[in-house]
Amino acid sequence: xxxxxxxxxxxxxxxxxxxxxxxxxxxxxxxxxxxxxxxxxxxxxxxxxxxxxxxxxxxxxxxxxxxxxxxxxxxxxxxxxxxxxxxxxxxxxxxxxxxxxxxxxxxxxxxxxxxxxxxxxxxxxxxxxxxxxxxxxxxxxxxxxxxxxxxxxxxxxxxxxxxxxxxxxxxxxxxxxxxxxxxxxxxxxxxxxxxxxxxxxxxxxxxxxxxxxxxxxxxxxxxxxxxxxxxxxxxxxxxxxxxxxxxxxxxxxxxxxxx
Amino acid sequence: xxxxxxxxxxxxxxxxxxxxxxxxxxxxxxxxxxxxxxxxxxxxxxxxxxxxxxxxxxxxxxxxxxxxxxxxxxxxxxxxxxxxxxxxxxxxxxxxxxxxxxxxxxxxxxxxxxxxxxxxxxxxxxxxxxxxxxxxxxxxxxxxxxxxxxxxxxxxxxxxxxxxxxxxxxxxxxxxxxxxxxxxxxxxxxxxxxxxxxxxxxxxxxxxxxxxxxxxxxxxxxxxxxxxxxxxxxxxxxxxxxxxxxxxxxxxxxxxxxxxxxxxxxxxxxxxxxxxxxxxxxxxxxxxxxxxxxxxxxxxxxxxxxxxxxxxxxxxxxxxxxxxxxxxxxxxxx
Numbered sequence: 178x179x180x181x182x183x184x185x186x187x188x189x190x191x192x193x194x195x196x197x198x199x200x201x202x203x204x205x206x207x208x209x210x211x212x213x214x215x216x217x218x219x220x221x222x223x224x225x226x227x228x229x230x231x232x233x234x235x236x237x238x239x240x241x242x243x244x245x246x247x248x249x250x251x252x253x254x255x256x257x258x259x260x261x262x263x264x265x266x267x268x269x270x271x272x273x274x275x276x277x278x279x280x281x282x283x284x285x286x287x288x289x290x291x292x293x294x295x296x297x298x299x300x301x302x303x304x305x306x307x308x309x310x311x312x313x314x315x316x317x318x319x320x321x322x323x324x325x326x327x328x329x330x331x332x333x334x335x336x337x338x339x340x341x342x343x344x345x346x347x348x349x350x351x352x353x354x355x356x357x358x359x360x361x362x363x364x365x366x367x368x369x370x371x372x373x374x375x376x377x378x379x380x381x382x383x384x385x386x387x388x389x390x391x392x393x394x395x396x397x398x399x400x401x402x403x404x405x406x407x408x409x410x411x412x413x414x415x416x417x418x419x420x421x422x423x424x425x426x427x428x429x430x431x432x433x434x435x436x
Numbered sequence: 437x438x439x440x441x442x443x444x445x446x447x448x449x450x451x452x453x454x455x456x457x458x459x460x461x462x463x464x465x466x467x468x469x470x471x472x473x474x475x476x477x478x479x480x481x482x483x484x485x486x487x488x489x490x491x492x493x494x495x496x497x498x499x500x501x502x503x504x505x506x507x508x509x510x511x512x513x514x515x516x517x518x519x520x521x522x523x524x525x526x527x528x529x530x531x532x533x534x535x536x537x538x539x540x541x542x543x544x545x546x547x548x549x550x551x552x553x554x555x556x557x558x559x560x561x562x563x564x565x566x567x568x569x570x571x572x573x574x575x576x577x578x579x580x581x582x583x584x585x586x587x588x589x590x591x592x593x594x595x596x597x598x599x600x601x602x603x604x605x606x607x608x609x610x611x612x613x614x615x616x617x618x619x620x621x622x623x624x625x626x627x628x629x630x631x632x633x634x635x636x637x638x639x640x641x642x643x644x645x646x647x648x649x650x651x652x653x654x655x656x657x658x659x660x661x662x663x664x665x666x667x668x669x670x671x672x673x674x675x676x677x678x679x680x681x682x683x684x685x686x687x688x689x690x691x692x693x694x695x696x697x698x699x700x701x702x703x704x705x706x707x708x709x710x711x712x713x714x715x716x717x718x719x720x721x722x723x724x725x726x727x728x729x730x731x732x733x734x735x736x737x738x739x740x741x742x743x744x745x746x747x748x749x750x751x752x753x754x755x756x757x758x759x760x761x762x763x764x765x766x767x768x769x770x
Binding site: 351 | 469490491492493497498500502507508517565569
C-alpha cells in the first residue's frame, strides 16, 4: 500500500473510532467535566452499581435479547429450512418479502408496531418489546442460516437416510451438528440486534419497563453524567465481543468442503 | 422423466445404466433406491415388493456422485453409521468397519476426517460405508465422474474387484460408455426415459439396434441408402451385411465400427467383402493408434482406427481403399 493510501486508511479509522475512544477514555476519567490531564478512576463504574434504574434496564435488555435470540433463531431456522429444502407455492414471494424489513427504517417499523400493537390490544411492555425484537431479528437469522444451509449438501441427509436413519434422525444427527456454527452466529446476531435496538424499544417501552438504550437516552436528556460513558463502555465491550465470536463462527461454518 | 421402464437387474451382477444427461438414468436409480416414489409401477428386490417400503428401511447401499461423506465424522464413524443404525455396537461395529476399510484398502485411515482425504480416498470411504451393511442392492450414481482420468481407471478396476468380492447386486449409473463397457456384466442404454437396449457389453457394442445406441457406445460409420439386391447402395458402392435386410426399395442404414475397417495398400489385391474408395482428409496421431478421417463419395464422413505398426502415414488427399467384412456390418434402426 502506498503512503498516501496508509494515511487515508488511518484517517478513516480515526474518523470511525475517535469518538468511541474518547467515550471509553472518559469512562475512566475522574473529572465530570472531561478536563485533562486524565486522572484514572473506576468511580463511574462503581456509581453504576448504585444506579437501580440503569441496572434494571440492563437486566431487561439482556432478558429481552436472550428471549429474542432463542425465539428468532428457532423461527428463523425453521423458515430457512422450509425456504431452502421445500418446494411450495409462493416460496419465492416469501423469500423476497423477508428482506425489505431489513431496509425499512426502524422509525417506520417502530411506529407501525406501536399502531398495530395498540390496535390489536397487545399493548406495550416487555412482551411487546420481545415480539417486536423477534420480528426485527428473524430476517437476519433467515439470511445467516440460509447461507449455512446452502453450503450444506442436501445429499448428506439422503446418505444418512439410505443408511437407515429416519428423516428426523438424519436431521438431528447430520444437518443440525453441521449447521451449529450458523445457528450460533444467527443467535448472536439476533441477540445483538435486540441489545442495540433503540427506536422500537422506545416506542414499546412503558415507564416501569424500559431497556438500557431507552434508559440511556432519557438519562442524557436529564443531564449527562460519566456513568453513561461507563455503561456505554460495558455495552460496547459486550457488542464487540459478540461480533468477534459470531465472525469466527460464521467463518467456521462457511468453510468450503474440499473435494 | 421415466417412460414405461421395465428392467431386471441380475442378482450378484453389476449392471450399468448408460445414457446421456437427462436420459432418466439417475431417476431410475433413485426410484430403485426409494429416494423418489414411482408415479406408476412396482419396484421389487428379490421377490419382495419394496415400492411402499421407506428408503431407510429398504436396506440399500448408495454411493453418491459427491460421495456425501459426513464432514463432522471420522472415516470410521462414517463407515460405522449404517451399522449403528442397525443396532450394532462396540466390538461388532469395530470388526465390520475394519473389514470394510480393508476391502477398500484404507486400513489405518479410521481417525481421519473426510477433508483430510484425497478424492480417490473419499470415494473408497463412500464405497466402504455403502457395502458394510451388506445391502440388498448397491447403487452407484456416477461415482467416478469427479476423479481425473488416471485415478478413474484405477478406481474402475478397484470397483470391479470390490463388487466381485462382496457379491452385491449392483446398479451403476454413468454417462461414460468406456466405463460402462469396462465395468459391467450387463449394460442398459437409456434415452428419453426409456431403456433402448440391454445386454452384455460386447453384445451391445457389436450389435447395437439403433443409430443412437451405436453412436452412444463409440464411434461408428453410417451408410444410409436404398435397399437393392443384397445390400445398401451408398458411398458409390454396394454395402452388404449378413443380417437379413428390409424389403427392396426401402431405405436402410448400415454401420461399421472404425476399428473393423482395413486400409488396403495401393496395388494390393482387393479383398472380398465390402470395400469402398475414400479420400484421406486428416490423420490424427495418438501414439499407439491413429485415427484416419476420410471422405467417401457423396460426402459421407468416415473414420478408421489403425494400430501404428509402422511410423509412416499416407498424406492427406490420397485416395485409399477401405475394406471390411459383411459380418462386421450392422443394420441399424434410425
